[in-house]
């Protein structure tokens with residue numbers, strides 16, 4: 001974990017960036033994240049920055065696209081006046097919340113603003129997250145026609161009892177339908193799964209993996225259920241109404257996921273993410289189906305995060321926006337930056353963050369980013385089969401399957417804590 005906190009700066013209302021962001025900018029890609037902070041109902045486990053209709057305190061969903069477009073235009077001005085080279089967006093990602101609660105025209109006009117402001121690179125990856133019950137065939141066709149290339153569905157589980165514990169509203173029978181519609185219009189498909197829900201058996205989890213694999217998606221994310229403070233799930237667990245997720249069961253489920261996905265022709269490229277492309281297949285396959293947007297976060301590239309609570313990073317400067325949609329609307333109406341806090345990472349903090357993020361991805365962490373003490377730790381990590389020996393001799397720290405299960409421990413030892 002970082003030993004020193006980043007230096008905190010006030011977030012200037014004009015968003016102006018320091019000259020330090022120019023350093024190395026040519027070597028960094030640029031991506032855009034657009035947050036859509038709305039959900040029909042809140043799932044019991046979720047602490048994402050999202051609001052149901054009666055939590056909006058006067059903010060209107062119908063006004064949101066206009067405000068987000070205003071921030072895109074504001075971002076265009078800030079980056080240009082910092083003197084950064086013109087970089088088209090190589091990835092665009094609509095996340096939430098539930099982006100697909102907005103009419104397709106709203107997402108399309110937000111994407112249009114990104115295109116008009118920064119341009120969208122040839123072959124860019126343009127993704128939206130979607131709940132399986134919030135899209136139909138016509139909706140997906142409109143997105144594909146407008147330049148979206150990928151959709152990530154929150155499937156979570158194939159088992160109604162597990163979905164009920166998670167308070168998910170969709171019927172699992174809808175998964176083949178929505179995936180079919182996405183495929184028909186040429187969108188790449190990713191499925192999100194959650195494992196380790198209290199009451200979920202290994203057989204339930206196997207059924208979810210089998211159903212996901214049967215859809216022939218291009219990409220699968222599998223997340224261990226995390227009990228976030230302040231959620232309804234945390235309260236239910238505290239009151240003894242629901243059991244605590246069991247770490248050992250979650251570890252078994254992770255191993256099962258990796259085995260089933262590898263067998264089905266997927267390979268891991270980040271601890272919780274697998275892309276189509278068998279082990280040992282040419283790198284090109286991985287590039288095609290891995291989420292390039294998420295890889296850019298782990299690799300320390302630049303991105304502008306639009307919307308309430310969104311985080312941005314440009315050249316070691318990181319900032320985050322006001323959380324509530326009503327506060328965000330006020331800032332955008334006043335023509336001010338929606339950022340509420342900002343920090344400039346010193347070189348040592350950037351190095352530590354690089355270790356934290358890059359050790360989780362398959363391409364691995366260059367040994368050269370470790371201190372002498374961190375390098376000394378590597379031999380023991382290899383002996384304990386947490387780090388791959390061959391990759392380490394080639395200069396890169398890559399987790400083994402056992403290492404992926406204990407990724408936090410490996411990172412602590414690489415940082416010599």
Ligand SMILES: C[S@@+](CC[C@H](N)C(=O)[O-])C[C@H]1O[C@@H](n2cnc3c(N)ncnc32)[C@H](O)[C@@H]1O
Pocket residue numbers: 045046047048095096097098129130131132153154155156192193194223224225226227228
């Ligand atoms: C913003 S949501 C995805 C979009 C959409 N709202 C949905 O839920 O289908 C991103 C993903 O994070 C995962 N997630 C959210 N909260 C989680 C938690 N507490 N533990 C594990 N995974 C979580 C879920 O798999 C979810 O699909």
Ligand code: SF4
Pocket residue numbers: 038039041042043046047048050096097098131154
């Ligand atoms: S639908 Fe997605 S973002 Fe909304 S509450 Fe559920 S998990 Fe969270």
